[in-house]
Amino acid sequence: MSDLSVRPWRHAANDMSLDEGDEKLSARQARRPLETARTRLFVAGAIFTLCFVILGGRLVQLSLLGGGQNQERAAEHQGGLLTLQRADIVDRNGALLATNLPSHSLYVNPSQVLDAVEAADKITRILPELSRDKVLRKASATGQFAWIKRNLTPDQHYAINRLGLPGFSFEREERRVYPHGSLFVHTLGFAGIDNAGLAGLEAARDDDLKQIAKTPDGKMVTALDSRVQHIVHAELSAAMATFKAKGAAGIVMDVHSGEVLALSSLPDFNPYELDSSIADQRFNRATLGVYELGSTFKAFTTAMALEYGVVDINDRYDATKPLKVARFTIRDDHPQNRWLDVPEIFVHSSNIGAAQMARDVGAERQKDFLARLGMLSPLPFELAENGKPLSPRHWREINTMTIGYGHGIAVTPLHLISGFATLVNGGMRTTPTLLRRPVTQTGERVIARETSDAMRMLMRMVVEQGTGKQAEAEGYLVGGKTGTAEKATVGGYKKDALITTFVGAFPMDAPRYAVLVMLDEPHGNDATHGLAAAGWNAAPVFGRIVSQIAPMLGVMPLLPSGEEQQQDQTQRLLVRADGKGRNFASF
Amino acid sequence: MIRPALILWIGLPAIVTIALLLVSYQVKGLENELAALERAAIAQQEEIHVLNAEWSFLNRPERLARLAERHLDLAPVAPKQMISFAYEPLGQNLESQGYVK
Numbered sequence: 001m002s003d004l005s006v007r008p009w010r011h012a013a014n015d016m017s018l019d020e021g022d023e024k025l026s027a028r029q030a031r032r033p034l035e036t037a038r039t040r041l042f043v044a045g046a047i048f049t050l051c052f053v054i055l056g057g058r059l060v061q062l063s064l065l066g067g068g069q070n071q072e073r074a075a076e077h078q079g080g081l082l083t084l085q086r087a088d089i090v091d092r093n094g095a096l097l098a099t100n101l102p103s104h105s106l107y108v109n110p111s112q113v114l115d116a117v118e119a120a121d122k123i124t125r126i127l128p129e130l131s132r133d134k135v136l137r138k139a140s141a142t143g144q145f146a147w148i149k150r151n152l153t154p155d156q157h158y159a160i161n162r163l164g165l166p167g168f169s170f171e172r173e174e175r176r177v178y179p180h181g182s183l184f185v186h187t188l189g190f191a192g193i194d195n196a197g198l199a200g201l202e203a204a205r206d207d208d209l210k211q212i213a214k215t216p217d218g219k220m221v222t223a224l225d226s227r228v229q230h231i232v233h234a235e236l237s238a239a240m241a242t243f244k245a246k247g248a249a250g251i252v253m254d255v256h257s258g259e260v261l262a263l264s265s266l267p268d269f270n271p272y273e274l275d276s277s278i279a280d281q282r283f284n285r286a287t288l289g290v291y292e293l294g295s296t297f298k299a300f301t302t303a304m305a306l307e308y309g310v311v312d313i314n315d316r317y318d319a320t321k322p323l324k325v326a327r328f329t330i331r332d333d334h335p336q337n338r339w340l341d342v343p344e345i346f347v348h349s350s351n352i353g354a355a356q357m358a359r360d361v362g363a364e365r366q367k368d369f370l371a372r373l374g375m376l377s378p379l380p381f382e383l384a385e386n387g388k389p390l391s392p393r394h395w396r397e398i399n400t401m402t403i404g405y406g407h408g409i410a411v412t413p414l415h416l417i418s419g420f421a422t423l424v425n426g427g428m429r430t431t432p433t434l435l436r437r438p439v440t441q442t443g444e445r446v447i448a449r450e451t452s453d454a455m456r457m458l459m460r461m462v463v464e465q466g467t468g469k470q471a472e473a474e475g476y477l478v479g480g481k482t483g484t485a486e487k488a489t490v491g492g493y494k495k496d497a498l499i500t501t502f503v504g505a506f507p508m509d510a511p512r513y514a515v516l517v518m519l520d521e522p523h524g525n526d527a528t529h530g531l532a533a534a535g536w537n538a539a540p541v542f543g544r545i546v547s548q549i550a551p552m553l554g555v556m557p558l559l560p561s562g563e564e565q566q567q568d569q570t571q572r573l574l575v576r577a578d579g580k581g582r583n584f585a586s587f
Numbered sequence: 588m589i590r591p592a593l594i595l596w597i598g599l600p601a602i603v604t605i606a607l608l609l610v611s612y613q614v615k616g617l618e619n620e621l622a623a624l625e626r627a628a629i630a631q632q633e634e635i636h637v638l639n640a641e642w643s644f645l646n647r648p649e650r651l652a653r654l655a656e657r658h659l660d661l662a663p664v665a666p667k668q669m670i671s672f673a674y675e676p677l678g679q680n681l682e683s684q685g686y687v688k
Contacts, residue, residue, distance in 0.1 A: 082632035096643035102633055179644035230648035475666025548663060557666035 085174050085195045086202075087212035088219040089188060091226045092261070092436055098188050098202070100174040100195070104157045106148040108139050113167035116140040123148065123168070126159045139167070150193055151175045176202075180226065182270045183233055186284045187224060187263050187434060189384060190271040199282075201434055203384035221436040223259030228252050231548045232262040236517070239541045240266055243522035243532070249286040249413045250541075251516045252549065255421040255505055257437050258430040261513070261553075263287070263414075285520060288385040290410040291499050293518075294485030295333075295467075295534075296420075297406030298354045299455060302346050303423050304369045305357045307451045316341045317353040325398055330355050330405075333484065333533070334467065346458045347466035349482065351405040358404025363395045366403065372446050373419045374429065375411055382434040387412040406483060413501070417516040420480075420503050424459065424511040427452040460508045463539075471502055471539035473547035475557030480504015480515075480542065482534035487521070497521050500534035502542040507555055515549075517541045 089098040106123075113119060116139035124132045127149055138146040151173060152160070160168070176191040178184065189200020197206035205220065212218040236248040252262040265285040269277035283289065305311045316339045323330040332350050345353030358366060370376055370391075378388045390410040392399040402408040414432055421430035422443075429443030447455075459479030462468040467482040483501040486493035501518045505511040517538045524530035528537065550557070655661060 082629050082636060084636075095646065096639055099636070099640050099643075101637055101640055177640055179640055180647055183647070183649070227648050230652070234649070234652075473666075547666065551664040551666065551669055557669055 081216050084213050085210065086176065086191060087209045089201070089209075090219050090221055091224045092222065092259075093225065095226045096179055097184055097222065097224065097226070098176060098178050101177045103151040103173055103175040104170040105150040105173045106152060106160060107169060107171055108146050108148055109144055109167050109169065110139055110141050110146065111144060111167070113139050113165075119165045119168065122163050122165065123160065126156060126163075178271050182268045183226070183229055184224065185268050185271050186265040186286065187222075187260075187383070190274065200383050200385065204382050222434055223254070223257075223261060223436050224263075224434070225261045225552075227552050228549045229262040229264065232545055233264045233266075235541050235545050235548075236264055236266050239517075239519060239522075239537060243519060243525065243537045245519045245522040245537075247280070247285050247520035249289070249516070249518040249520075250545070251286055251413060251417045252545070253417050253421055253430070253432060253514045255425040255430060255511050255514050258418065258421065258432045259437055260432050260434050263434075284383070284385045285413070285518070287379075287381060287383055287412050287414045288387045290387045290390055290412055291518075292407050292410050292485045292488055293413070293416050293499065293501050294406040294483035295349045295351075296416055296481045296483035296501050296503050297403065297409070298346060298349060299423055299459070299481045300370065300373065300375070300419060301354045301358050301361075301404040302342065302458065303447055303451055303455050304366060305342075305361050306454055307369070307447045308361055308365055310360050311342055311357060313342050313454060317345060317350075317356045319345070319350050319352040323352045323355060325355075325401060328398060330401065343458055343461060346481075347461050349467050354405040355401035359397060359401050361400075363397065363400040366400050367395055370403075370409075372429070372444075373422055374431070375409070375415055375419060379412070379414060379418065379432060381414060381432055389415060406485060410488075413516050413518050416501070416503055417514050420505065420516075421514045422446050423452060423455045424479075424505045424508075424514065425452070456508050456511065459504055463504070467533075467535040468502060468504070468539045470535060471504060471542045473506070473543045473550070476506050476546055476550050476555065477508040477558060478504055478506040478543065478546050479508040482539055484533045498532055500532065500538045502534050502538035504542060506546050506550060507558070509558075512555060513549075513553060515542055515545055517545065
């Protein structure tokens, strides 16, 4: 090839030499193109060789040495994972509370239906709840798509599939399932047919649930405990029947972390039968309903008075006769008609004493104290249903005094138990949460540890010798406060419609859990001598709940071997006024 | 001189082509197998998921309480049945209660 290509150049050189007659010069000139060609050939060859070496090298690298991004991809490939549209919700022990199950929905493409009448007949035979006319209309309409029925049961799916009707097909969908039925309906809420959260935690954490669903094995861990929830639910149901109450609410909370272990509101409803539920069943009494919770607020008044140093535990107030303020008269439900010291005011639930104590603290400080306890604003709880407390716009002296014993301010039961948790846990603000949260998170300090200690003793005394005797749970040092309030109506209070509450904690020597029981319009019966006060209905429910949940939650009972020791243990927790305190001016 | 080289240069691509064809069929087969396995795995996962839901449904505390009451001779733990080693110095009270001789 080189000969061929060079030849014409040689001729040219010869021609040139003939023309010019200078052979040496022409020979050199004749050699130059030859060299150029050789160089080009060499460069081209080198480039080709390089390319082949690179290709060969890459081939060896890929086939023999491995590597490359495909290898990594292959290594990462874990196989398909089941992904759902909404994440599971589990309780603190991992028990499944809500999950998505695959289901099939039946739809029709009318343009492909051969015999609409026959199809409608056959389908309504399998799905008798559908109207034949409706199915017929859908099957003979003009269009491409119409749902016949969403979320068939596996049996229905099989039966319809077996009919082999042209034009009728299935769409794979997911259905939200609550294995516990109505047990958690007021905490979890429910999700709609298109997997959008419509109430409760499902609505409040809708986006989170969808996000978590994308991660493999992701689930939302709540603070709830299905065993505790069951006991609270069962005891409240029993109490509602016994006392013919309109409703009930119960909460169990960890006093340190604010985790809600159980939250029940009765009456409740089945999340699958939403259409047949009534508004009263869907109403969450524990977190959305705001009530004047009565005497339970005396705990806040007492803590406040002790905290600000307005009173000492030994000080006394005049409760000899009803207290007249402006056009109101404040009376006691359990009148003692004598001077009462601070523990006695609390234990006998004296409105007169609490009102005076609140007055001495003053409106500003009371408002500030209740705000720091979180009583004046909605709680940041993980539910769509969070009630906003009602408090007076103009906080006058009479408001201060009535709020001192729990009237003129309406909060949700969840507010109340959070406040009590703060009182007994050493004084740190407790914010309730429905999600699992480590104990290490502590809120700001609301009251001093000494005040909290005093409150624990006072609450224990209520059960030991006051209005809450029936809250006693054998083996556990329970303490708390009763509250019986008449329901507010337009322009006054209904005498026969009560809200009774018992809120407390256990074990009182080192509180771990707070429990609240509220009954809506309970009635007296023979066993209660016709009385409907909290000490007769809410308190015993509290006791029964504690004695069942405490062993589950690993709270050790105090069962000393000797009688003597028992005396010691309870005496240690009692405070008694020494009779040396101040007498506060009468009115 | 020309012939062995020619045989080499025709034979080699032919072998490589056949080998490539075989490998690609093999890969396709493996991919089908993988897809089938993955489908099976997802079906299994779905089944486990449904069974988990059923397990939770069958373990409702309300149902367990009902069944325990009907079939078992057991009662809920009473406080006096519980004791912790922290409260009970080993041997001290056990002896007096006749547990240890």
